[in-house]
Amino acid sequence: MTTFRLYNTLTRAVEEFAPADGETVRMYTCGPTVYKPAHLGNFRTFLFEDLLRRVVVLRGWQTLQVMNLTDVDDKIISGASEAGVTIGEITAPVVKKFHEDRAFLRIQDAEIYPSATDHIPEMVALVKTLVDRGLAYRAEDGSVYFAIGKLHGYGKLSRLDTREVKTGARVIQDDYSKENAQDFALWKAAKEEDEKTGAAWDSPWGRGRPGWHLECSAMAMRYLGETMDIHCGGIDLIFPHHEDEIAQSEGATGAPFARFWCHGEFLLTDGSKMAKRIGNVATVADLKEQGVSAAAFRHFVFSTHYRKQLNLSGEALEASLEGVRRIGDFAARLEAARGATPALETIAAEAEKEVVEALSDDLNAPAALGSLYTFIRRANAELDRGGQDRAAVEAARKTFARINSVLDVIPEEAGPDPELAAWVEEKLAARRAARAARDFARADALRGEIEARGISIEDGPHGTRWKKIR
């Protein structure tokens, strides 16, 4: 088997990857801020991470994935304050919804989903270390800031040294107590609103709450150690979020925070970034409303490489819908097959090799899908030929299962509905009789009745198959 390669934002190059301990891939994937339900743009990133996770398993490694839930931040606090409730009352239903949506999209469970509010002691300890090491200071406003000027190499992930601050940009900070405009908050002094909504904790610097970046550093190191294998997130997190995580973590430990940094590109709507502030967001609920299955959405997401922008369009979604229909039909056909030509075994072996190679090449899912389709077309042709080779069918089944263990793109079966099934069987029997009597007008009328209820039928050499299509 060839090596597994991943693009590393830190080096801006595709590099060979293997877990540091040779067995378990320790990865941290930046999770949602649980203020409002995550949108499809967020889920594109989570789907990219799901792909990574599944390919890691395909390569024979174990995973230890941590995905944080940011349950304390400005928006949550102001939302809670306006509603007159605690932050927990705002976040709890959103967390629940997140897991439901995630399950719908078949995003596998991470091993750990830590919440920021459950890890305040770890965060306080981290800030204390940074203050002790002279990298952070308590300002007059009671907040603690990280002094980026004190850390050698700050900006290495986003290549800050090669950047210039926008002319006329907001260099004048809202916070005059900072020593340097670009210093960022580790610990924010509590305001009345924070106390009121349960978003304030004790610390050596007084009541307050953690800054955004702090939770990720503290929780990542708590569960994954000082140096993890892979840290993932959306491309917009490179700066400042991940840059600041590196500063805090490496400033505290002196060890590299993550060996690989991997970032997924955006999902666009109407040509621009999908974002709440732009107001062009779509959610899992919208997918369901439009009849887009989880399989189809996964197919859609995987049809473009994760480091390329992807535009959400009805046409592309339609194509994916039709694509997974074909993949699902093929899976069912393979399941029902009793034999095939021996050539199918070779075809399967070639496909499996190609798919593993594509996925190992920086998660090239679009190429993997291409190979999957070639496999399906060639295998269908062999199946059309008939044949008695059971081992060949078994090999094809195994190959398909292995490929699908990563992509997971078979549309869900329409649930068993005994009443509907009995009705269809009855109609089919009548149609069979009509066809035997060569009364095709009657047969076609019966087919029309069946199709009117969203059932498609296929006449084959071994009888008629039917399935629910909507």
Add this chain to the structure above:
RNA sequence: GGCGCCGUGGCCAAGUGGUAAGGCGGCAGACUGCAAAUCUGCUAUUCGUCAGUUCGAUUCUGACCGGCGCCUCCA
């Protein structure tokens, strides 16, 4: 203004210094009573434009055009 990504057939999309995977759609054929499904063939002499390097460039370099993103709390 700085930094970065992208531009491949009607739509989506992979890809390589040696002459364009795959999917959707469309057209034709096989199969079928007719369909559906499946299979077969066809659907880019060409990869934003213009130069350059090279025996040869879609693939490397430069310029330009077009789209998108980041530049302090957005996946």
